[in-house]
């Protein structure tokens with residue numbers, strides 16, 4: 443958003459198969475985005491080259507030409523060193539930079555202080571590999587970057603994205619097919635939620651709350667005063683809760699007592715809340731703190747639209763009736779508004795709600811349920827009913843006007859390994875379960891595939907600690923202690939351990955740090971200091987795996 447003027451994927455998912463170079467960084471694509479990984483596999487089969495930058499030897503590295511197995515949290519060093527190679531070998535696109543960007547000189551000066559040989563010492567990636575990948579990226583016309591949480595879930599998340607964005611601006615791989623800068627979205631409609639203004643800084647269509655003109659427009663349309671004061675993001679809310687400044691909460695499709703970092707602080711604060719509403723399709727873990735639970739209908743039980751990762755707004759259609767008293771989320775919200783004294787038209791549904799949003803947000807002005815029925819999914823911006831869908835962004839110039847180079851300096855993670863906590867703990871996802879596990883743990887098949895939480899440990903570390911594969915261990919950080927089974931695996935770096943966060947019995951987020959990125963507030967889920975303590979297994983635990991959970 444800051445450097446180009448839009449924060450979504452610049453390119454479309456179907457363009458991936460035609461790319462000639464793919465730089466996948468901090469994305470476990472084959473487990474977390476299998477459909478997108480399929481496009482990547484097709485590109486590789488066609489002859490595209492693939493570089494994967496990830497501390498773990500994830501599946502994608504098996505088909506990669508290069509695996510840059512960097513130490514967690516050292517991406518700024520790696521990316522600045524790639525920029526160093528590009529600038530010092532004269533591989534930058536000078537015409538593009540002169541015509542379309544600003545602030546190049548400051549980045550040039552900065553990255554010249556990040557030579558590949560020094561980068562090797564910090565990141566562990568051989569200098570020659572950094573050179574090869576930088577050259578391949580710079581000299582391939584259709585070169586795209588794909589990133590997710592390995593980049594963003596750090597105290598330096600925004601810096602990491604700026605450093606990636608600099609590579610794109612240096613090489614001019616923007617405003618073209620099968621290139622660009624592509625953050626892969628997490629949940630099926632997280633893009634749509636952002637589009638609709640479910641963020642503290644934007645009203646629908648990425649119009650800034652802080653802009654008085656924007657507020658005046660929405661105030662007139664809605665008949666209520668919209669004040670130009672941004673709200674709190676999740677991280678700020680948690681801090682305000684701990685201080686007693688936030689006393690009520692309405693949770694909708696979010697299981698915060700599982701998914702927030704340093705979660706014992708969240709649980710303490712939840713106990714002090716005066717009023718909590720949970721609107722969810724299941725009785726999730728956060729419901730334990732709720733005064734009111736409102737049962738919502740799931741995706742198959744309601745009409746509406748989802749916007750996916752590549753800005754494509756698609757229809758979702760009701761296939762079955764919701765069970766019991768469950769209602770569609772929009773219908774619950776409309777009823778709450780009515781009872782709060784803000785009348786809502788009785789004959790309005792998802793199509794009318796979308797039409798209202800389109801009338802107030804220029805990016806969606808040309809999108810309607812009727813047009814999607816006729817043409818299929820539409821990718822924003824679609825500025826009028828006759829304007830075309832937008833396959834890739836910045837085709838007729840960078841949306842911001844000039845692309846903004848942002849010089850960034852390396853900062854270490856909030857917590858580094860030390861004598862007391864000598865291991866680096868990182869967390870994330872597996873193919874078989876989904877986030878807090880609320881949905882997938884109810885599936886017998888998926889639970890059979892992966893019944894319980896675990897911690898991945900490198901064989902050498904395991905031998906050093908005297909831990910055998912499958913043995914119970916305690917994972918300990920400055921914030922908590924979690925018991926689970928060790929999975930001895932070469933997938934992690936030595937001195938690193940890794941845990942999924944899908945299992946409430948082995949509550950990973952008791953361990954993670956809530957130190958957040960200064961701009962986005964996102965917690966550093968990907969790096970904290972930890973240690974492993976082997977646990978002597980009782981007979982009961984050996985016979986009834988899972989019964990130890992209560993102790994953890």
Ligand SMILES: Nc1nc2c(c(=O)[nH]1)N[C@H]1C(S)=C(S)[C@@H](COP(=O)(O)OP(=O)(O)OC[C@H]3O[C@@H](n4cnc5c(=O)[nH]c(N)nc54)[C@H](O)[C@@H]3O)O[C@H]1N2
Pocket residue numbers: 467468469470471473474475495496497498500513514515516517590591592593627628629868869870871872873874875876877968
């Ligand atoms: N099966 C399944 N699919 C999912 C989800 C799920 O729970 N299960 N969740 C969805 C959601 S909400 C999201 S946001 C996406 C997330 O999708 P991803 O971001 O791909 O998932 P993660 O497992 O969190 O981690 C991403 C990768 O970052 C790497 N990494 C960790 N630290 C660093 C670092 O410092 N630098 C670099 N370069 N890499 C690092 C990890 O080793 C891992 O391979 O997945 C979505 N898809």
Ligand SMILES: Nc1nc2c(c(=O)[nH]1)N[C@H]1C(S)=C(S)[C@@H](COP(=O)(O)OP(=O)(O)OC[C@H]3O[C@@H](n4cnc5c(=O)[nH]c(N)nc54)[C@H](O)[C@@H]3O)O[C@H]1N2
Pocket residue numbers: 591595628629694695696697698700701702703721722723724726738739740741771869870871876877878879880881943950951954967
């Ligand atoms: N340690 C660690 N923690 C993490 C992360 C990590 O990588 N490591 N990743 C973070 C990320 S990227 C994310 S996105 C979060 C995810 O964290 P959450 O959003 O808290 O987890 P989900 O399991 O996706 O929760 C979704 C909830 O929505 C409900 N739901 C599903 N469909 C509907 C619907 O149509 N309507 C309503 N009202 N509810 C519905 C489900 O039942 C579930 O309770 O976790 C974060 N936490």
Ligand SMILES: [Mo]
Pocket residue numbers: 628629
């Ligand atoms: Mo996510």
